[in-house]
Amino acid sequence: MDYQLDLGAVTRNMGPLIEGLWVTLQLTLAANVIGVIAGFGLALLTTSKLAILRWPSMLFVEFFRCTPAIVQIVWFFYCVPMIFNVFWGPVFMGIIALGLNLTAFNAEAYRASIQAVPREHLDAGIALGLSPAQRILNIVLPQALRNSVPVLLTNGIGIFQQSALVAIVGVADLMYQGKTLATATYRPIETFTIVALIYLAISYPVGQFVNWLERRQSYA
Amino acid sequence: MNATTTNSALVEINDLHKNYGPNVQVLKGLNIDMMPGERVVVIGPSGGGKSTLLRVVMGLEQIQGGSLRFGGKPYITTKGSKTVIDSEVRKKIGMVFQHYTLFPHLSIMENLILAPRKVNGESRASARERGQKILERFGLAAKADAYPSQLSGGQKQRVAIARALMLDPKLMLFDEVTSALDPELVAEVEQVILNLAAQGMPMMMVTHDMWFARNVASRVIFCAGGVVVEDGPPEQVLGDPVEERTREFINRVFHIKA
Numbered sequence A: 001m002d003y004q005l006d007l008g009a010v011t012r013n014m015g016p017l018i019e020g021l022w023v024t025l026q027l028t029l030a031a032n033v034i035g036v037i038a039g040f041g042l043a044l045l046t047t048s049k050l051a052i053l054r055w056p057s058m059l060f061v062e063f064f065r066c067t068p069a070i071v072q073i074v075w076f077f078y079c080v081p082m083i084f085n086v087f088w089g090p091v092f093m094g095i096i097a098l099g100l101n102l103t104a105f106n107a108e109a110y111r112a113s114i115q116a117v118p119r120e121h122l123d124a125g126i127a128l129g130l131s132p133a134q135r136i137l138n139i140v141l142p143q144a145l146r147n148s149v150p151v152l153l154t155n156g157i158g159i160f161q162q163s164a165l166v167a168i169v170g171v172a173d174l175m176y177q178g179k180t181l182a183t184a185t186y187r188p189i190e191t192f193t194i195v196a197l198i199y200l201a202i203s204y205p206v207g208q209f210v211n212w213l214e215r216r217q218s219y220a
Numbered sequence B: 001m002n003a004t005t006t007n008s009a010l011v012e013i014n015d016l017h018k019n020y021g022p023n024v025q026v027l028k029g030l031n032i033d034m035m036p037g038e039r040v041v042v043i044g045p046s047g048g049g050k051s052t053l054l055r056v057v058m059g060l061e062q063i064q065g066g067s068l069r070f071g072g073k074p075y076i077t078t079k080g081s082k083t084v085i086d087s088e089v090r091k092k093i094g095m096v097f098q099h100y101t102l103f104p105h106l107s108i109m110e111n112l113i114l115a116p117r118k119v120n121g122e123s124r125a126s127a128r129e130r131g132q133k134i135l136e137r138f139g140l141a142a143k144a145d146a147y148p149s150q151l152s153g154g155q156k157q158r159v160a161i162a163r164a165l166m167l168d169p170k171l172m173l174f175d176e177v178t179s180a181l182d183p184e185l186v187a188e189v190e191q192v193i194l195n196l197a198a199q200g201m202p203m204m205m206v207t208h209d210m211w212f213a214r215n216v217a218s219r220v221i222f223c224a225g226g227v228v229v230e231d232g233p234p235e236q237v238l239g240d241p242v243e244e245r246t247r248e249f250i251n252r253v254f255h256i257k258a
Helices: A012-045 A049-065 A069-084 A092-116 A119-127 A130-171 A174-184 A189-220 B050-056 B107-122 B124-137 B153-165 B183-198 B210-214 B234-239 B244-253
Strands: B011-020 B024-034 B039-043 B065-070 B073-079 B082-085 B091-096 B171-175 B204-207 B219-225 B225-230
Touching: A012 A130, A049 A092, A049 A119, A049 B107, A049 B210, A069 A130, A069 B225, A092 A130, A119 A130, A119 B011, A119 B091, A130 A174, A130 A189, A130 B107, A130 B183, A174 A189, A174 B204, B011 B050, B024 B065, B024 B219, B039 B050, B039 B091, B039 B210, B050 B171, B050 B204, B065 B210, B082 B234, B091 B234, B107 B124, B107 B153, B124 B153, B153 B171, B153 B183, B183 B204, B210 B234, B219 B234, B219 B244, B225 B244, B234 B244
Parallel strands: B039 B204, B039 B219, B091 B171, B171 B204
Antiparallel strands: B011 B024, B011 B065, B065 B073, B073 B082, B219 B225
């Protein structure tokens, strides 16, 4: 192969990539705010004793777990404006689409940690005279929230990576800017390598932090 | 004694039926009257309903028939297929479980004062003061700010007992509280229970430790097949049982003779 690497073609044009990264970070942070809060509410619904609350919420979770993220995003960008006659900006659309996906996955993380609280702790709560609400508030939730943190972080950084999918529907994120730059400079190898390294540079430390957190929790 | 009181029992269990699912009958018409100040040890083969009995008395289980009274008042009854439990009566009973059940996210002191504060509305300062006294009595004063994961099994179980005592129970239930402990940690927990017994705390317990049963019990009940087979003083039930099934069980438990 007589290809001459020219990283300069990319490094001279970092401006659009930085702008794209900024959009990607906005998508990630906003989707995580939605996912962490709404996911918790959804988890309470999926663990509800009332079938009328449980079934629709489980259906929501299964829909997002059992369809490809790319299909969800394409469907959302094309169908929601037509069905509901609303036209939001592309970044806002991306935040909602990614946020709903993360909500479903975080709900599962919360649900698993709620159910991981030993039954005997609830029995002990009854024996101590705590009301059902007091048992949830003082025994179940503090333990469940703490146990769910590593999975929430893993899901959250997962959505950082998944957010690249919105490039195909025209959101000007890091991936989109990379594609544009690669086309403009005829330097796909350099451009996409650097784009990948940017994703890696942000995901890797978070992943290491999660590992450290899990190790620390297993000692406790 | 109030003349209208027909029965002065602390706990009256009448014709108690308990199933797990449609096919598993654990308790099949159990009758026990426990007098105030009694220390009842329930023994019997596994699956005989001992732990279930304690859990029912604690108000942790639905029952399929019968009723319980506590301190002369109705406590647990059935209404159709529903179990009705008087939660005010339930607050007079404390229980310690096999697996410690200390809340891992709370310090030892926070474990002790959670229920007094939330259930009785006691002030933090007052609850802490009582908690500190109990911990001192149990030789655990230095552990007040430690977390459960930093304690040995024996220490955890003593804290669990202290936590139950914080609510000033009129009856203590101990469900195999030394079964999960390393052998060298059993004595410290049994000593705490023996001290409580010496102070006249009414208690009902399940244990596999026959030496402990003999030392703590004022009455031993042999439970098998979901009914009371034999009921009497420890010398009788553990030493010279009347019933054949009790005799068989006791012989099997003491099959290693020194």
